[in-house]
Amino acid sequence: MKIPNMLDAKKRNKNEVKYTEYNVDFNNFGENKKFYVRTYGCQMNEHDSEKIKGMLSSVGFKSAEDINDADVIILNTCAIRENAHDKVFGFLGVLKHMKQSNKNLIIGLCGCMAQEEVVIKEILDKYKQIDFVVGTHNLDNLLKVLKEKIDTNNRQIEVLSYEGDVVENVPVVRDSKYSAWVDIIYGCDKFCTYCIVPYTRGTQRSRHHEDIINEVKQLVKDGYKEVTLLGQNVNAYGKDIYDNYTLANLLKDVAETGIERLRFVTSHPWDFTDEMVDVIAKYDNIMPYIHLPLQSGSNKILKLMNRRYTSEEYLKLYKQIREKVKDSSVTTDIIVGFPGETEEDFNETLKVVNECKFDGAFTFAYSPRENTPAALMKDAIPEEVKMDRLHRLNEIINKYSNEANKKMLNTIVKCLVISESEKDKNKVCGYTENMKLVNIVGDKSLIGKIVNVKITDTKSFSLDGEYVEEY
Numbered sequence: 433m434k435i436p437n438m439l440d441a442k443k444r445n446k447n448e449v450k451y452t453e454y455n456v457d458f459n460n461f462g463e464n465k466k467f468y469v470r471t472y473g474c475q476m477n478e479h480d481s482e483k484i485k486g487m488l489s490s491v492g493f494k495s496a497e498d499i500n501d502a503d504v505i506i507l508n509t510c511a512i513r514e515n516a517h518d519k520v521f522g523f524l525g526v527l528k529h530m531k532q533s534n535k536n537l538i539i540g541l542c543g544c545m546a547q548e549e550v551v552i553k554e555i556l557d558k559y560k561q562i563d564f565v566v567g568t569h570n571l572d573n574l575l576k577v578l579k580e581k582i583d584t585n586n587r588q589i590e591v592l593s594y595e596g597d598v599v600e601n602v603p604v605v606r607d608s609k610y611s612a613w614v615d616i617i618y619g620c621d622k623f624c625t626y627c628i629v630p631y632t633r634g635t636q637r638s639r640h641h642e643d644i645i646n647e648v649k650q651l652v653k654d655g656y657k658e659v660t661l662l663g664q665n666v667n668a669y670g671k672d673i674y675d676n677y678t679l680a681n682l683l684k685d686v687a688e689t690g691i692e693r694l695r696f697v698t699s700h701p702w703d704f705t706d707e708m709v710d711v712i713a714k715y716d717n718i719m720p721y722i723h724l725p726l727q728s729g730s731n732k733i734l735k736l737m738n739r740r741y742t743s744e745e746y747l748k749l750y751k752q753i754r755e756k757v758k759d760s761s762v763t764t765d766i767i768v769g770f771p772g773e774t775e776e777d778f779n780e781t782l783k784v785v786n787e788c789k790f791d792g793a794f795t796f797a798y799s800p801r802e803n804t805p806a807a808l809m810k811d812a813i814p815e816e817v818k819m820d821r822l823h824r825l826n827e828i829i830n831k832y833s834n835e836a837n838k839k840m841l842n843t844i845v846k847c848l849v850i851s852e853s854e855k856d857k858n859k860v861c862g863y864t865e866n867m868k869l870v871n872i873v874g875d876k877s878l879i880g881k882i883v884n885v886k887i888t889d890t891k892s893f894s895l896d897g898e899y900v901e902e903y
């Protein structure tokens with residue numbers, strides 16, 4: 433049994449990062465068995481789940497449409513805020529009942545919660561229904577751990593606290609046939625004081641650019657229209673392995689593969705260079721959409737958060753992006769109620785929001801994470817104050833989001849149609865170049881195509897439109 437240790441997780445030793453190939457050779461031990469993967473959290477977890485499905489499928493497992501038909505259930509978890517924890521622990525209650533009526537059911541836990549010492553101790557103590565745990569650093573060991581569980585019927589906990597390797601060619605079953613996630617950098621070395629990611633995802637480790645380009649070239653051949661380059665801080669790409677190859681170089685090289693749409697997420701303002709903005713502005717197939725987390729508009733709080741920029745620097749970058757990248761939209765992340773945040777600090781945040789008029793924002797009440805520096809800071813903000821600030825912030829965010837959407841009324845925009853609309857089976861839905869969700873009057877034959885759409889109505893979080901003509 434290998435369990436995580438948060439002090440070890442904090443250590444950084446670049447020499448330990450190894451580049452390897454996925455090399456698992458098991459017989460079809462999943463034949464006649466079904467799996468169900470439940471994903472919590474960010475896009476990186478969504479993509480990890482595609483790898484989990486890929487690895488399971490490679491040894492004969494089939495996907496179960498309904499969780500009740502599954503022989504193996506895997507929870508791919510998130511640790512970013514306490515409510516992400518609560519959701520998983522709540523669901524474990526449901527799984528306990530399922531396990532009571534099906535003794536052969538195997539339940540596994542992966543993802544960021546698996547990297548938390550306190551979670552593993554709690555699982556060992558109280559959650560006997562969990563049969564195996566695999567950490568984020570050794571996800572490629574999933575089949576070995578699962579097979580061991582099946583062969584021995586002993587509980588398996590295998591979580592490493594070191595940085596982990598960069599493993600190429602892990603099998604993947606992608607959820608979409610048109611839009612694909614591509615990892616470019618794992619982990620994070622920023623250590624924002626509120627954030628657990630540097631502990632659960634380890635040190636910053638870039639993939640080699642040749643491997644990324646080859647993956648995108650294959651996706652183009654397979655008919656994919658869009659790729660999104662993924663990392664906790666994509667703007668740090670290359671810093672750990674190259675002297676002279678950055679995200680700007682990578683964006684240019686990926687854009688030149690001929691992929692029709694290129695996106696990237698998430699950008700840390702501190703690592704965003706002028707050269708990157710210029711490349712985004714230059715290539716038509718790099719989409720004019722940037723997610724640029726602000727976190728706070730108060731310089732005092734930004735410093736306490738260890739964000740490494742001031743609100744003035746953020747605004748300068750923001751304006752540069754808006755000026756240079758034509759018709760761009762910018763969204764952000766904001767935390768309210770960080771320890772020590774006064775009403776004046778909160779007003780500083782509102783000031784920046786009023787200046788930027790973001791297209792949208794993910795807003796959060798600060799949630800203390802065990803073993804992070806902010807969890808030990810004085811002047812915790814009472815829950816009701818956090819909620820009041822969150823409410824006031826959301827009202828302003830929604831107002832600007834509405835205004836930005838209204839500007840698109842009656843325009844004709846290009847949309848990549850990805851699926852049937854969830855709300856209305858007579859409609860399809862897709863995304864504009866600047867990442868607005870549109871519900872489109874049009875038939876299913878449009879799915880997978882980039883088409884012209886006239887925007888006929890706008891709401892806070894989506895647009896309505898009708899298909900105009902083939903692109």
Ligand code: SAM
Binds near residue numbers: 512664665797801
């Ligand atoms: N790497 C990205 C960045 O630096 O902006 C984001 C990573 S995180 C998965 C997504 C968002 O969760 C963060 O931008 C932050 O706003 C929020 N977040 C992270 N830790 C948090 C905490 N302890 N409490 C509340 N929100 C948090």
Ligand code: SF4
Binds near residue numbers: 620628664665
């Ligand atoms: Fe967390 Fe900061 Fe790293 Fe983003 S940059 S993952 S917020 S530590």
